[in-house]
Amino acid sequence: MSGSIMDAMSAAVENCTVFLMCYSEKYSQSQNCKSVSIMEEKRSSNNSHHVMISYNWSNQKSVLNIRDNLRKKGISCWMDIDNKDGSALMAMTTAVENCTVFLMCYSAKYSKSLNCRTEAEYAVRRQKTIIPCRMQQDEFNPSSGGWLGSIIHDRPYYDFSGKYPFEQKIRELLSCIEAHLHKQNQAETF
Incomplete structure (x- = not known):
């Protein structure tokens, strides 16, 4: 066919x-x-809860490190490179719909990417838990406006730009994600 x-x-x-x-x-x-x-x-089978990781390919190496650490703790993650079957847009749509947490790994290139914007705005429309992760340590400030600033706004973010030790930030991120997954599991129990 x-x-x-x-x-x-x-x-x-x-x-x-x-x-x-x-x-x-x-x-x-x-x-x-x-x-x-x-x-x-x-x-x-795609209706399992997971963390969807949204990122720009320029940050792929760092994002893979985050994903691998989440998986080591038993957290199911979705990344575009792991799921190449069929339409990319369809895969992204399904991943957002089925995720419990939308991990937004943002940077200046992320803010300029139409695909990243599509994913993030769809996560907002679907009312997903969005956790921003800063991937860039320069003067880039998403809070200064634009579509990315409107999503990040007052949300706390995890800084993976290299400013802080990776191990410290991944522990903090893991704790936050586990809390959201636990809350989701409890909500489904009742």
Whole structure:
């Protein structure tokens, strides 16, 4: 099945509220039926809570270090480089919708990236917990205005710019994320 048809089918399955299938024996044996079943299974399994990490590729090395430390503590993380199946926009949308925490690793390049802006604004619309992480130690000040400043505004941030020891900041970030995940788990219990 060609990529564009698979992408269209995947988007339809991901975005539907009700999935109506007209079933026949011939259809059940077709490749289309098998593809839709696989996509529906993926959709069901993607509903686990995780931390989505939003970043600009210029900070990828530092962000991978953050991700690896979170994973060592058993925290499930989503990053674009780990999930290359199908449409990038669809993967990002699903990741934001299913995340408990949206980790915004911001910098000047992040503020100029349309993809980063799309992710961050979608996280705001979905009312996700947003935790900013500063990745740059120069004069860049997102609070001075613009779309990034309006999102970060009064939120506390974790400084991974190199100004402070990484180990100190990762401990603080882990504590914050674990508190949010714990709160989410308790809310689901009741």
